[in-house]
Amino acid sequence: MQQTTGAIPTCRSQAWPALVAKLNSLGLSLPILACLAVLAMAPLFVSDEYTLRLLVISLYFGSLAMTFDFTGGYINAVNFGFAAFVGLGAYAAALVAIHTALGAWAGLLAGALLTGLIGFFTGLLTLPLRGIYVSLMSWFVGMTLMALATAMEGVTRGARGLIVPPIYENATTTAYLYILLGMFLVVYIILRLILRSPVGLAFRAIGQNYDAAQASGVNPTRYKLLNFTISSACAGLFGGFYAHYVGIVTPDVMSMGYTLEVMALSFIGGSGSLLGGVFAAFLLIPLFDSLKRLTEFRLILYGLLLILVMIFYPAGLAGLYQTAIQKINLKRRKS
Amino acid sequence: MDPNTAANLLLTGLLRGGLYALMAVGLALVFGVMNICHFAHGEYYVLGAYAAYFAFVTYGLDPISSIIIASLLSFVAGVITDRLLFAPLRKRSKGDWVINAFLLTAGLSVVLQNVYRQVFGMRYRGITSYWDASVQILGLTVSADRVIAFGIALLAIAAMWIFLQKTRTGRAIRGVSQDEQGALLVGINLSSIHTLTFGLGSMLAGLGGASLLSLSPAYPYGGTKPLIASWFVVTIAGLGNVQGAVIAGFIVGLFESVSYFFLGQGWQEVASLALLILLLLFKPTGLFGTQIKSVWER
Numbered sequence: 001m002q003q004t005t006g007a008i009p010t011c012r013s014q015a016w017p018a019l020v021a022k023l024n025s026l027g028l029s030l031p032i033l034a035c036l037a038v039l040a041m042a043p044l045f046v047s048d049e050y051t052l053r054l055l056v057i058s059l060y061f062g063s064l065a066m067t068f069d070f071t072g073g074y075i076n077a078v079n080f081g082f083a084a085f086v087g088l089g090a091y092a093a094a095l096v097a098i099h100t101a102l103g104a105w106a107g108l109l110a111g112a113l114l115t116g117l118i119g120f121f122t123g124l125l126t127l128p129l130r131g132i133y134v135s136l137m138s139w140f141v142g143m144t145l146m147a148l149a150t151a152m153e154g155v156t157r158g159a160r161g162l163i164v165p166p167i168y169e170n171a172t173t174t175a176y177l178y179i180l181l182g183m184f185l186v187v188y189i190i191l192r193l194i195l196r197s198p199v200g201l202a203f204r205a206i207g208q209n210y211d212a213a214q215a216s217g218v219n220p221t222r223y224k225l226l227n228f229t230i231s232s233a234c235a236g237l238f239g240g241f242y243a244h245y246v247g248i249v250t251p252d253v254m255s256m257g258y259t260l261e262v263m264a265l266s267f268i269g270g271s272g273s274l275l276g277g278v279f280a281a282f283l284l285i286p287l288f289d290s291l292k293r294l295t296e297f298r299l300i301l302y303g304l305l306l307i308l309v310m311i312f313y314p315a316g317l318a319g320l321y322q323t324a325i326q327k328i329n330l331k332r333r334k335s
Numbered sequence: 336m337d338p339n340t341a342a343n344l345l346l347t348g349l350l351r352g353g354l355y356a357l358m359a360v361g362l363a364l365v366f367g368v369m370n371i372c373h374f375a376h377g378e379y380y381v382l383g384a385y386a387a388y389f390a391f392v393t394y395g396l397d398p399i400s401s402i403i404i405a406s407l408l409s410f411v412a413g414v415i416t417d418r419l420l421f422a423p424l425r426k427r428s429k430g431d432w433v434i435n436a437f438l439l440t441a442g443l444s445v446v447l448q449n450v451y452r453q454v455f456g457m458r459y460r461g462i463t464s465y466w467d468a469s470v471q472i473l474g475l476t477v478s479a480d481r482v483i484a485f486g487i488a489l490l491a492i493a494a495m496w497i498f499l500q501k502t503r504t505g506r507a508i509r510g511v512s513q514d515e516q517g518a519l520l521v522g523i524n525l526s527s528i529h530t531l532t533f534g535l536g537s538m539l540a541g542l543g544g545a546s547l548l549s550l551s552p553a554y555p556y557g558g559t560k561p562l563i564a565s566w567f568v569v570t571i572a573g574l575g576n577v578q579g580a581v582i583a584g585f586i587v588g589l590f591e592s593v594s595y596f597f598l599g600q601g602w603q604e605v606a607s608l609a610l611l612i613l614l615l616l617f618k619p620t621g622l623f624g625t626q627i628k629s630v631w632e633r
Contacts, residue, residue, distance in 0.1 A: 263441065302442075307420065
């Protein structure tokens, strides 16, 4: 900074670490940026519709796993009604797109806001509750939402589902991929910034030791509420995307199976890592899909993987990555 | 509402409540003793139903022995599950037992449902009735199956009660549920008690599935509804409270039949869940819960 006479190379050599540090603080370390770049360039090399769709679905489930992990991995509260929140966002976006002329983006925003609001009230309900009660309560709220979506035939057309127009006319799969990638990046950076701030520290404190956090002046209730609202809103946002992408919303999107799938991805990826679930999604979803015979056994494999991870390696993929990095660093230091 | 409808609602509610109580007692037992939020309880119900179906239809056994074989099989399945999954988890778990065990049962539930699907297919396997008879109660004709299923449920709950209160092993189970460290100190073998408890819990679920085969056929995803209902009951009673679960089972059964009559299928579910949420709001520990903070609140 104080350099006044520095030649251009030194200037660059200083600007580069500064930029890296800046990106790091946004949660975009170099390996992550590389992965994002590969994903962003994928449509240039892949014209195959099937592969592109696979990428969109992987990124979609990865985004959901990330959002899930923001609650599950940090404040240690497993939202067992997660799919219902996603579905609520999907319904809100669908209804806005069908009944108003505000456009798809307004619908996505409405979905996020409504879901955030419901998440806030669910948080309020779970306030006096702790630990496993939070999971139970969110499960019951999720089931209520699904029952409502099925019962309110006048609004949601019940089990027949709502037909949703595409996000804009003639939107291609590539366009959806870029839109989702943009949404993913924005949400990821916001979540990462929150986690890096004192608020994030409070989240982790609550997750690790509730009583100790309370004793050291953290108001668990307020932070839990904040966390739950944010992750619900994000779930609703991605749900809105899903409604436009798939083109139909039925109460089925709120079913337990989706929650379990997202949960499995998030825990296989490693809880408390945000990106672990995304990597798990890109690893597992194409894998299960490419082995056509495995598709039938997909849920069995998810379940088995979840069981194995829980018993033998609770740190998940993120833990594996961390240990690998540590070993490499140790070796470097030795040599 | 004329007296006939009222009697009908009362009877349906009570008969349904008996099954809920049976399922919930198993769930509460597993919960209270092992601190497992059992999410795969419904899958043992389905296992019992399948076992009873094959024993009754394929092998042509009489109803009572079919039901007994089904519940024994569920017991064995529960024992295997505990040895295979929960015992290693217990050995390795460091502190996060409640949430890890819960997630494990969630995975187990998915695996079992889809294994049933692969093995038995999506077909409904049901029977019209075990006993071809009917009984007159309160001026209404009720099929003998329902009454006998209700009787079996009550009998099983009573037997479980006597077992827990009067026998040495039952006392050991209650001891473990109250204080694991203390139980260990007086020489109780924790791991065998855990295995036995899980087996018994699964047996109660399997018994429920088997005795209700004529009303709800065996089906890969057939465990979801009983699971939700029994969780509902256990939450209302207060987690892990075995006695409360019996009373709450009847409350839920009656509430469901009455709200079904007035609201119809879709809104009945909404009403039940709304009731539960309201209850948790005002009394988070459940109707019969205590104020003592337990493991699952950490």
